[in-house]
Amino acid sequence: MSQQKSITRTRAGSFSEWYASGQPWVWFTGGAVALSGLMVVGLLALIAIRGLGHFWPAPIIEAVYVEPGEAPRPLIAQLGYSETVSTARLQSAGIPVDGDQEFYERRLVKVANRDVYGADFRYLLDDWIQQRTTPETLSVFERLEWGDLYGYLISVSEHGEPIAGEGDDLWSVFKTRHARARDLYHQIEHIQEGAIGSVNYELEQLRLRERRLELENRVTDEALARIQQERDTLNAEYRALQQELDALNAAIERDSITVRVQNEQTVTVSLAEVVRGYRPNAMSLLGKLRFYFAKIWEFVSDDPREANTEGGVFPAIFGTVLMVMLMSVFVTPFGVVAAxxxxxYAKQGVVTRVIRIAVNNLAGVPSIVYGVFGLGFFVYALGGSIDQLFFPAALPSPTFGTGGIFWASLTLALLTLPVVIVSTEEGLARIPRSLREASLALGATKAETLWKIVLPMSSPAMMTGLILAIARAAGEVAPLMLVGVVKLAPSLPLDGNFPYLHLDRKFMHLGFHIYDVGFQSPNVEAARPLVYATALLLVLVIVILNLAAVRIRNRLRERYRALEH
Incomplete structure (x- = not known):
């Protein structure tokens, strides 16, 4: 008995010592970190699967939809996800289901052909989709408007006259003619957005110059003659470009295709409207992989179309990265100087403590409040004053008196300023006092000590603040909705027209793009996978920006580590 009590006391003592050593809390903390990491990885995996799976060329089925009491209907569609629905819910929706069965499997199918059926997606009962086949000649045509077109290619025409009908060589004729049409389309796009865009920009600058002369009472016949001469030159250039554009438009409208859809209807589409055509059921695995990566590249490098539910998000990527870079340029010097x-320099007293408390409290202010401040102060007050002083010729059309990437970057710089101040101040506090005293003892002034010793050694802390600022600013949406972000920007803030960087222009942003596609899109089912894909892309952009800042911080830390010792 005494031996058993002794063993019990020993075990109790060991447990108390183990608990007192803090080991349980170490394991608890490690488990919490591991669980958090798994949750983050799981969330990113879910976003990646839901988003990137959208670009895979899924098979297209041809089937018969047999609804009780109705004649069988042909169906050409791409099968989506299924869900279990109660019989009562289906009956309340007017679907004639058998009451003896408690649940049914309802499947989302993409029938496409919106111009024919009125909607891209439908919910159909899985049991009623019968006689499913996957013919290799079933084709998918992506269009600039009206979404995808599903059906059988039955002819290719030139000026309305068929040049190839159903047969083995029909698809190769389509591919050859389509390649020509896409080449012409890119030439037209280059002229419209490049050459003609530049001419229109120069014409607008001439108008503003003439208006400026009128406002300053410096109108002379000589000045007007020079402006008119330049305008005539630009108009002649414009007419030449327009003639070239008309010829290309006539050439691209030459060819068309005719597709037979379900119900034996036929649809004729100009090849100018076809982005790509493919036969997913006939693709090999290698062909599907090539198509998959081509679609992903289109997503990150092309402009959006079809109310942002098709095409790419390159303008949003460009706007996000440029805004973050401008924000970093603005916030870093102000944050460092304030810290x-x-x-x-500041006397450490009540006033300084109040300022620090205010700075810390600013970090917790809702972002929409910064957006309202940016709209009222930056856009209306500063922007309106700038227009009155420097751009009177453009009034009443605002230049800086409306939202733009400049005001958006300043607003986010103000939002992230407290983070940079706090991080920089903590870095300054870690610099040993002995280094300051040694520098002063060697004859350096206080300003030289700060510039050559203190600031370089605290630069890793500054970069830490900048990293935190980038992480927060890149994902903000609410303030941007008030100070410059738009659903679709007509042109990028950076182009080939002087002064090249146009800070007054509105821009697209990945975060706002997610909001617009997810909550404002008229085609919800088509937009849903793009929400996931864009969210994953936004995470990757933030990670890349942060990794670049982390690399700079690590190099600075290695450079000045020797001085700390």
Whole structure:
């Protein structure tokens, strides 16, 4: 008995010592970190599967939809996800299901052909989709408008006259003619957005120059003659480009295709409207992989179309990265100067403590409040004053008196300023006092000490603040909706027209693109996978920006580590 009590006391003592050593909390913390990591990985995996799976060329089925009491209807569709639905719910929707069965499998199918059926997607009962086949000649045609077109290619025409009918060589004729049409389309796009866009920009600058002369009472016959001469030159260039454009438009409208859809209807489409055509049921695995990566590349490099539910998101990527870079340029010097003053120059007293409390509280202010401030102060007050002083010729059309990437970057710089101030001030506080005293003892002034010793050694802390600022600013949406972001920007803020970087232009943003596609799209089912894909892309952009900043911080830390010792 005494031996058993001794063993019990020993075990109790061992447990108490183990608990007192803090080991349970170490294991608890490690488990919490591991669980958080798994949750993050799982979330990213879910987003990747739901988003990237959209670009895979799924098979197209031809079937018969047999609804009780109705004649069988032909069906050409792509099968989507299924869900279990109660009989009562289906009956309340007017679907004639058998009451003896408690549940049914309802499947979302993409029938496409929106111009024929009125909707891309439908919910159909899985049991009623019968006689499913996957013919290799079933084709998918992506269009600039009206979404995808599903059906059988039955002819290719030139000026309305068929040049190839159903047969083995029909698809190769289509591919050859389509390649020509896409080449002409890119030439037209290059002229419209490049050459003609530049001419229109120069014509607008001439108009503003003439208006400026009128406002300044400096109108002379000589000045007007020079402006008119330049305008005539630009108009002649415009007419030449327009003639070239008309010839290309006539050439691209030459060819068309005729497709037989379900119910034996036929649809004729100009090849100018076809983005690509493919036969997913006839593709090999290698062909599907090539198609998959081509679609992903289109997503990250092309412009959006079809109310942002088709095409790519390149303008949104460009706008997000440019806005973050401008925000970093604005917030870093102001944050560093403010932290330097609070730590090195300001008298440490009540006022300084109040300022620090205010800075910390600003970090918790809702972002929409910064958006309202940016709209009222930056856009209306500063922007309106700038227009009155520097751009009177453009009034009443605002230049900087409306939202743009410049005001959006300043608003986010103001939003992230407290983070940079706090991080920089903590970095300054970690610099040993002995280094300052040694520098002063060697004859350096206080300003030289700060510039050559303190600031370089605290640069890793500054980069930490910048990393936190980038992580927050890149994903903000609410303030941007008030100060410059738009659903679809007509042109990028950076182009070949002087001054090349147009800070007054509106821009697209990945975060707002997610909001617009997810909540404002008229085609919800088509937009859903793009929400996931864009969200994954936004995460990747933030990770890349942060990794670049982390790399710079690590190099700075290695560079100045020797001084710390």
């Amino acid at each position: 330097l003053y609070l730590r090195e």
